[in-house]
Amino acid sequence: MDDILKKLDSEKRNRIINSAIEEFSLYPYNKASTNNIVKKAGISKGLLFHYFGSKKELYEYLCGFVVKKLFNEINDSLNWDESDIFERIKEIALAKLKMSHTYPKLFDFVISLFKNESNSLNVSDAISLYEKYGINVQEIFVKFYSYNIDYTLFKDQENINVKIDIIRWTLEKFAEEKSFPMMEANVKFDYEKMLVLMDDYLNVLKKAFY
Amino acid sequence: MDDILKKLDSEKRNRIINSAIEEFSLYPYNKASTNNIVKKAGISKGLLFHYFGSKKELYEYLCGFVVKKLFNEINDSLNWDESDIFERIKEIALAKLKMSHTYPKLFDFVISLFKNESNSLNVSDAISLYEKYGINVQEIFVKFYSYNIDYTLFKDQENINVKIDIIRWTLEKFAEEKSFPMMEANVKFDYEKMLVLMDDYLNVLKKAFY
DNA sequence: ATTCTTTCAGACCAAACTGGTCAATCTCAC
DNA sequence: GTGAGATTGACCAGTTTGGTCTGAAAGAAT
Numbered sequence: 001m002d003d004i005l006k007k008l009d010s011e012k013r014n015r016i017i018n019s020a021i022e023e024f025s026l027y028p029y030n031k032a033s034t035n036n037i038v039k040k041a042g043i044s045k046g047l048l049f050h051y052f053g054s055k056k057e058l059y060e061y062l063c064g065f066v067v068k069k070l071f072n073e074i075n076d077s078l079n080w081d082e083s084d085i086f087e088r089i090k091e092i093a094l095a096k097l098k099m100s101h102t103y104p105k106l107f108d109f110v111i112s113l114f115k116n117e118s119n120s121l122n123v124s125d126a127i128s129l130y131e132k133y134g135i136n137v138q139e140i141f142v143k144f145y146s147y148n149i150d151y152t153l154f155k156d157q158e159n160i161n162v163k164i165d166i167i168r169w170t171l172e173k174f175a176e177e178k179s180f181p182m183m184e185a186n187v188k189f190d191y192e193k194m195l196v197l198m199d200d201y202l203n204v205l206k207k208a209f210y
Numbered sequence: 211m212d213d214i215l216k217k218l219d220s221e222k223r224n225r226i227i228n229s230a231i232e233e234f235s236l237y238p239y240n241k242a243s244t245n246n247i248v249k250k251a252g253i254s255k256g257l258l259f260h261y262f263g264s265k266k267e268l269y270e271y272l273c274g275f276v277v278k279k280l281f282n283e284i285n286d287s288l289n290w291d292e293s294d295i296f297e298r299i300k301e302i303a304l305a306k307l308k309m310s311h312t313y314p315k316l317f318d319f320v321i322s323l324f325k326n327e328s329n330s331l332n333v334s335d336a337i338s339l340y341e342k343y344g345i346n347v348q349e350i351f352v353k354f355y356s357y358n359i360d361y362t363l364f365k366d367q368e369n370i371n372v373k374i375d376i377i378r379w380t381l382e383k384f385a386e387e388k389s390f391p392m393m394e395a396n397v398k399f400d401y402e403k404m405l406v407l408m409d410d411y412l413n414v415l416k417k418a419f420y
Numbered sequence: 421a422t423t424c425t426t427t428c429a430g431a432c433c434a435a436a437c438t439g440g441t442c443a444a445t446c447t448c449a450c
Numbered sequence: 451g452t453g454a455g456a457t458t459g460a461c462c463a464g465t466t467t468g469g470t471c472t473g474a475a476a477g478a479a480t
Contacts, residue, residue: 007456031241034439044458049440162414169383170376204372208418218427244468254429255469265468 008051016041016048018103020062025109029059066109071140073099083150085164086202086210092144093171097194154209163209170201218261226251226258228313230272235319239269276319281350283309293360295374296412296420302354303381307404364419373419380411 019041229251262268
């Protein structure tokens, strides 16, 4: 299927992908509508099925695309020499933000993949799909958050995992509550302002833990 | 409509309500199916429409019920003499947990009300609905998190709001990531164990901020 | 035992929507 | 113009939708 997809104009392909990602992140597999997808993408019904064959194939293509994109993007944009966990987590948060600028709903979709065990294709299908693409999610997450990190920077070695959870959660909730509203308002969105706001939170935690 | 609802056997009414809450928290208004609701509740189609008239009326009843229930429950279970923000936030988290034991999906539903602007009934409808029930969400939240709270307990008065966000977010993420899995596993779920785990996080933050 | 009333079931309905097809167009290099 | 590939959208049969309605069941009262 990939070969025939190559021929598709890339701008149009991205339109379809984004539309499909949005639909599938909004609704579980069997409630997601191919009619909505083509409508949102501004293409005809026939075109979608010409390139993707069936709803299921589209969904599976999307899973692969999305997971590869997410992990590669983060993986490439991280500075692996950085040993400060605060900087690492900040870089991860920024990479997510940057990506959600070109693929707005990509992250929502990935999250929905891990949540809706019941309504997406069944779990074992999903997992073997990740295996098919050679991606071990668990392992990659551990790498993101711990590779080359210097834990001796913490002033107190007790409960390190608790502290890391707190830092990670703070950044995640910050992204949810504070930055998403900003992103919807204006298309070109203000990284600088975002960073300043984010640093308020990081500095408080740094002062507390380092 | 309330008068006719009174006549309905309360056990059966709760079955219907829980079933409807689950369906509406799983899917936005127009994808939620009354067929699923009656199936899950183990009643006939006719009964649902006999008591609730239409899908829309059911949905609106549910909104009122859920919001009232949520805020009243938290409101009543809080110790308003408590001036320690950590204790306050902990009490709120516990009240939520306790409630989701009798109305498992109630909280999910409330959250979906605030998220899915696009697909539930439109926002202004929803807001006027809260106004209809005499509930100002914003105001109540402020009260929950700040009434009678003693901010001088913080060792450093700077960035207090940032710190409160961090405490609140930590408890919320804790509930998402750590306690929901526990609750699904066994019906009777272990408050004691939950508290001990939760205290790990609270103590780290307390040591940092107080 | 009979009648009356209320509670409930589920077959039924038209309308909308589903994933998918396909003959007909449209586009564009030659 | 001609041929080939890209694209359309009316169309299909099947399912699902919110909602209705007839009448069975269950009491209650006589």
